[in-house]
Amino acid sequence: MQGLSELNRELLDASALCRQLVPKGSVEAFLADHRHELFPDEMFEDLFASKRGRPSIPADTVASVMVLQALEGLSDRDAARALTDRISWKVACGLALDEAGFDYSVLTYWRTRLRHSSRPERIFEAVRSVIDATGVLKGKTRRALDSTLLDDAVATQDTVTQLVAAIRRVRRVVSGAGEVPLVAHDYDNSGKPLIAWDDEVARDELVDALVTDARHLLDACEGLEDLDKPEGAAAIGLLALIAGQDVELDDHGHWRIVRGVAKDRVISVVDPEARHMRKSRAHYRDGFKAHLAVEPETGLITAAALTPASTPDGPTGVELLEGEESGLQVLADAAYGSGETLAALAEAGHQQAIKPHPTTTAIPGGFHRDDFIVDEEAGIATCPAGHVVSITTSRNAVFGNRCANCPLRSRCTNAKEGRTIHLTDHDVELVESRRAWRDGDFISDYRKYRPMVERSIAWLVKDHYRRVRFRGVEKNQMGLTTRVAAINLRRLVTLGLEHDGGWRLATT
Numbered sequence: 001m002q003g004l005s006e007l008n009r010e011l012l013d014a015s016a017l018c019r020q021l022v023p024k025g026s027v028e029a030f031l032a033d034h035r036h037e038l039f040p041d042e043m044f045e046d047l048f049a050s051k052r053g054r055p056s057i058p059a060d061t062v063a064s065v066m067v068l069q070a071l072e073g074l075s076d077r078d079a080a081r082a083l084t085d086r087i088s089w090k091v092a093c094g095l096a097l098d099e100a101g102f103d104y105s106v107l108t109y110w111r112t113r114l115r116h117s118s119r120p121e122r123i124f125e126a127v128r129s130v131i132d133a134t135g136v137l138k139g140k141t142r143r144a145l146d147s148t149l150l151d152d153a154v155a156t157q158d159t160v161t162q163l164v165a166a167i168r169r170v171r172r173v174v175s176g177a178g179e180v181p182l183v184a185h186d187y188d189n190s191g192k193p194l195i196a197w198d199d200e201v202a203r204d205e206l207v208d209a210l211v212t213d214a215r216h217l218l219d220a221c222e223g224l225e226d227l228d229k230p231e232g233a234a235a236i237g238l239l240a241l242i243a244g245q246d247v248e249l250d251d252h253g254h255w256r257i258v259r260g261v262a263k264d265r266v267i268s269v270v271d272p273e274a275r276h277m278r279k280s281r282a283h284y285r286d287g288f289k290a291h292l293a294v295e296p297e298t299g300l301i302t303a304a305a306l307t308p309a310s311t312p313d314g315p316t317g318v319e320l321l322e323g324e325e326s327g328l329q330v331l332a333d334a335a336y337g338s339g340e341t342l343a344a345l346a347e348a349g350h351q352q353a354i355k356p357h358p359t360t361t362a363i364p365g366g367f368h369r370d371d372f373i374v375d376e377e378a379g380i381a382t383c384p385a386g387h388v389v390s391i392t393t394s395r396n397a398v399f400g401n402r403c404a405n406c407p408l409r410s411r412c413t414n415a416k417e418g419r420t421i422h423l424t425d426h427d428v429e430l431v432e433s434r435r436a437w438r439d440g441d442f443i444s445d446y447r448k449y450r451p452m453v454e455r456s457i458a459w460l461v462k463d464h465y466r467r468v469r470f471r472g473v474e475k476n477q478m479g480l481t482t483r484v485a486a487i488n489l490r491r492l493v494t495l496g497l498e499h500d501g502g503w504r505l506a507t508t
Helices: 014-021 027-038 059-072 076-085 087-093 105-115 122-134 159-173 200-221 230-245 313-320 339-347 427-439 443-449 451-461 473-494
Strands: 142-151 247-249 255-257 275-278 284-295 300-308 329-332 351-354 373-375 380-382 388-390 396-398 420-422 497-499 503-505
Touching (some): 014 027, 014 087, 027 059, 027 087, 027 122, 027 497, 059 076, 059 087, 059 105, 059 122, 059 473, 076 087, 076 105, 122 503, 142 313, 142 451, 159 230, 200 230, 200 255, 230 247, 284 313, 284 473, 300 313, 300 473, 313 339, 329 443, 339 351, 443 451, 451 473, 473 497
Parallel strands (some): 142 329, 329 351
Antiparallel strands (some): 142 284, 247 255, 275 284, 284 300, 373 380, 380 388, 396 420, 497 503
């Protein structure tokens, strides 16, 4: 049953007695005055369709706590305690001074109900509707895109740990799997197998035995009824993935760990959606990636998405702009400079101000792709020396023996067969992007407006938010958008947000 807010103040109402102690222009002061308009009861009534049972905590109170919690980066326990002993939170949420608030588990309960609803991100949507109502984005035709890596909430696991854990999970959730004889380890005992870990032969034998157990268990589970259940099917699928991503057969038919890192590798069976991502050759993180679209003049975040850390930026950036009117100037770094992304933005009618990927040359200081003239309509390519060749069906321009006696060969190629130019399907977009950057078509806008997205990312990850609080994309996506909603609300309050029959900014 949905609980409703009581508009009549209690004797020790915190707002009536201590409103003057809450700083003007703060989010707490704004919520104290306008939480009913921002989070009305009807906005959450579908979460409590039944009219029976004990009434829930009023929606405007819980939503306000979730916003303040996200704004300060607090855990559920710390947020519940802040509601109990902080005057500013009591004023913001409409509590009496002697009211204890609620147990921290209420926040978990509400997040679960929101996540399973048809509108899990309604807190973000509520703040976005306020942004739209103020008209602050009207006439703002720029969006800056960027992403940042977020650390996972669980520890990264090595191959042996993942294999043991995945086998245990199948034995636990799939009926009959516990009866399959396995020999590599006693899977009923916790911890890693007891071997001499500094003995390379012993480690290799263990890996071979674990993979053999996993494959034997997978074969034995075929056709079992539990595979029709989501939990059983997920456990079997995860075991199959773990047993194949990091191992290979050696020359003697034994399983060994692959030298190198598998593409899109699962790094933990506790959170199978987390991924490994290198920030640079020397710096990497494990977890997720937060993608943002920001209006650079106001600093408001217009869209946000959370993905596994290995997800490329470009396609997600294009998705963040869905629903926007055409004609935006999109500012982004080289991570958004792929041909596919440039083509998608052009198709959507947006102007690109994107730093291109740097070009490489076969010879240091020599000719690169842009020194060749390509005529797509005629299907020919011309090299700097004036040699003309036809573009093949596989989109290659092969100059071959024309390079043999070319006076410019030393600046072009070292290949015995001569220079070959490989043209992608979006070669035209890439060439134009590099030309626009070299000629400075948008460099002043890029330097002026793009840095705002870096500031928005700094706002996002402060207060220990660099580490996600939940497992999986779905839960952390809702956590991200709630955090973004809180940041946007604080920004709106700074810009002078008011409610007088409708939302407006005092500065406009």
